[in-house]
Amino acid sequence: MVKRVVLAVVQREYAAKLAEYLREEEPGWDIAAYTHDSALRRELQGNGKIDLLIGQPELLGQVMQMCGKAGKIVALVDGNSSVGEHWIEIGQYQPLPTILSSIRGAIGLEAAVSAEGCQTWTVFSASGGTGKTTVALNLARQAGERGLRVFYFNLESLNATALLFGKGEPDSLSRLLYTLQTHPEQWDELAKRAIRHQPQLRADYIDAPEHPGERLALTPELTEEFLRKLKSLGRYDLIVIDPDSGADEWHRRLLEISDRVLWLTLDDVQNLRKTEKLLRYWHEYFADKMYKFAIVMNKSNGNRFVNRLEMPAASEPILLPYIPQWKTVDQPGRLLSVPAFAGAVGELLVGFAGSDGTTNGGRRRREGGYENERTRSGGVG
Template sequence: MLRLVMAVPDSQYASKLSRFLRESEPSWRIAAFTQEIALLRHLEEAPGTELLLLHSSFLPAIRAKADAGALRGRIVALAERPGAGEGLPEVAMYQPMSRLLTELTEHMHGDARKSGEAAGGAPLLTVFSAAGGCGKTALALNIARQAGERGYRVFYLNLEALNATDLLFGTGEADSLSRLLYALRTRPEDRATEELERLRRSEGRLRAEYFDAPDHPGERLAMTAEQLRELIGALRADGRYDLIVADADSGCGDWHLELLNLSARVVWMVMDDAQSLRKAEKLARYWMGKLPMDAGSVSFVLNKFSGAMKNEWRLPGKGPAGVLPYVPQWKAMAGLEGWFASPAFSGSVDRLLDEWGWPHRFSPELPAEGGGPYASFAAVGRRAR
């Protein structure tokens, strides 16, 4: 649960906003206040809030707190006019609800993208597992598709030694990745860029670009950690993408570890199966101290969840960071569209993208007034003033 504390002196506004946020983001725990004394008491008794959304009238009280320094970087001003936040990040008070929610989500989750961008270019999200058969490709494809639908420019990078995505996308240039890796190593930068432009493919149903699947596993099996760095660096430096989704082969080699360390988010998939959990536990212990698990960038996600765990959870955290339902139809699925036809699975992926910091980038044009979930705060603002 992500914790948001909001404080605004207008009780009608506070009630309307908190109700809309709870309905729109059930994974957020929201506390709303209209008086300074109640706000300060709550912050003393319940530390650890991810974000404080404060009307400008509450800022002096917060800054006077003895431990105000601990809140630095977590305060966003709810501003009635530009500049009312006194230098803090601002969210306009009177605007359509959905647009306000998008801005709040950016502040709540922005660190996930910034960590990747700070590394130089598009952030990398890697879907990984210690054991085969956990559903990595199904999840990676759905993440790429739904991120594309949210307005992100996505590259889907399949790194499996035995890559069967030619069943989904069709056959093409089977040695495309080998050619690109060779170009990155031996040719001037402009020639390598030309090769990348020639080899990438676009798939409208996926909402992403990709490389053709190889016929043989040799190019993936021979890949080194240095070659992987060059490949990810080229995709990031290209400037064409907002997100790279890597579909990684199961394994514990040097390039696997390098891939996970290059990632802004690692989605480590497991199943409620004794063998799957045990393999993940052993690999997590083997890589202890080599992965930024304590930084929160590794999320253990349980796939094919049946409603209650039968095995003991011994991986980092009190339990899985997310669960995905079992979709039996995929066993006989060959076409691409079928992989996106499960509402339950798509809904679970949507929730994970929200939690990991990739919200919808675009909001529809909304009316200035009216009821329903897309109502604006404009009318409330006029009454308040």
Template sequence: MYALIIAAKEQEYVRRVADYIRDSPHARSWRLTAFTHPPALRQYLRSGYPADMLVLQPEFAEDARDALPEHVPLAILAQGPPRNGAAQEGPAIAQYQPLPALLREIDAVFAGASGRSAAPAAGSGGTVVVAVHAATGRAGRTTLALNLVREAGESGRRVFYLNLELWNAVDRLTGDGPGWEGDELPRMLYALQSRPEEAQAQLAALRSAHPVLQADCFRPPPGPDERLALQPELVGALIEAIVGAGEYDLLVVDADFGMDELYLQMLRSCDLMLWLCPGDAVARRKGELARSYARRKWGEAYAELERRIRICEIEDARGSRLTRSSEAREALCLPFIADWASAEEPMRLLSSPAYRGAVLGLMKRWIWPEGGGADEAERGRRPAAAGAGAPPA
């Protein structure tokens, strides 16, 4: 654990940073000491108390200049560009930004200056793999996936978002625009087939950090060719490569597979599948038929895997549930947001307080109960996915 010193005059700001670190995975890396008065910081440093990383507002850095310990990384907590003629003691970090982004910048400055890493690794329970599925289109599958990704990222979790849809339109939802395309996913799939021993290096080189989602991902491919040619064993190998990186607390898989071998492999490879049931009778019936078909098609093998499925009902337009079946009683209910039907501003899909609250409840109930690791007894654990060098499950 490293000693992090943060100094800022705004007491409320310091309190928010302290609360965030305490309740996030960063608490495993940083022991925070905070100051709101320059003389107190100067006295602390002169007394030789521990300090591995300093994050200071400019006036604190100027006041304590003669007491700053050598070889301790320093970042300036900046509210704007440096004043003309003002000395800059260290790299600037924007004071007012999302707290997960602030901590990532602090981690980066510390790692670059000291050669040590304080960035939290995946939790002791490893990477939780959550797949989001629906039997029908327009069920809100991607909306749920993106909200789950963002809420986990904002809570300090390290997240990877894997979109395997035939037509990936996430750029429209996140405001990136159609120019935010790339061939990284096809290249990753090719590497898994031709050079599986280089999977981790390829993942590190090809992933992108998304500032809105606060997660890593692959940019949407320009066409559906690789998705059309996707084989089950490659789905398993891709998921295992991301899990095997050991860098993520959560992997969210967003795919529009039918009830085929691709779907079965996704279920094999995940810890938890969130199955969306929209709030109309026809869509619900289609979901029931799909699950019944899977039971007949795959028999006992599917019965064991089905324990990983959790039903997420969507309220109807009146805000009520349509059915009271035994399956529905175990389900979690997501709110129906009428404004989304004509979402001229797609980013609104990530900003509904009611929906975000429901997603937080989902995370606490099924992914990290009581803030801890995923509930293995409830979900069942996935076997090794059928991938490069792994036998079929």
């Protein structure tokens, strides 16, 4: 188990920021940071055990002959370094959560969360225009702020999340799906390279394809296997899934295997009738699983309904407020910054998951919970 950690980074501000973040996220680690080789040498010459040494190659290279007492060595590289013989390399200029995740993986801590400890929550609707992606993004953000390790998975055939995430590598999902079917033993390593972190969202993700072919080719079996492999990485407490609307077999299977389903609808007669028809169509599959469904009435103007959902097995709808200013929003990131909506989604997360604000099997990163969490830096460099 990691106890003593030595950080060796030339840039004083970078070293201070990374050390502070590691202390917050891993309170059991005793962290010492050094920016000069002379101070680092004195540390290495001491008698104390060092479980983990994290540093830049320029510092590590100067003291390499003294590093035998370090249990594990991780080098922070800028992308131009060759693979070190004596250490494991990770990228230095990444968001802080990604750096920590890479460090955990390098020293074998990623398996601390089992696949059974990771839950999948799907945000679904029977028709478009319900604000499904906005709810899914806010759900991921609120879960991340509560200390859960979150993966946001967009499965829309046509999506606009690149406005938030950037273009990235649009072939990532295609390669992962192909590898899963042809060389499944290589999938884990490819996935770790394809996964990115979005600091504002406080969640990991995979770049979405430019074209809808991958989504349209999904089968129930491929969907289930992909999620199983994603959970088996052991990196997440919660996967938030954002599929498009539809009544295909893979949609139904996705809802079946999800731990929670937030089914969005609006207070208009056409949307409600579509919801009723699809629930009845799938009733034989979901009859004994309605406990994991929550009907969510989005864009609500209050506690009064003009229309009613005529489904005896459905729960009373949960309300999310209508946000008029979103009609003029031109940046998706602004969808995450409305306190009234974020608060309502946070209550939904707590109410649907449990009174402690975590998913079953999830965990808080620190005692004190959400109210005492400090705003974390999204990245370094």
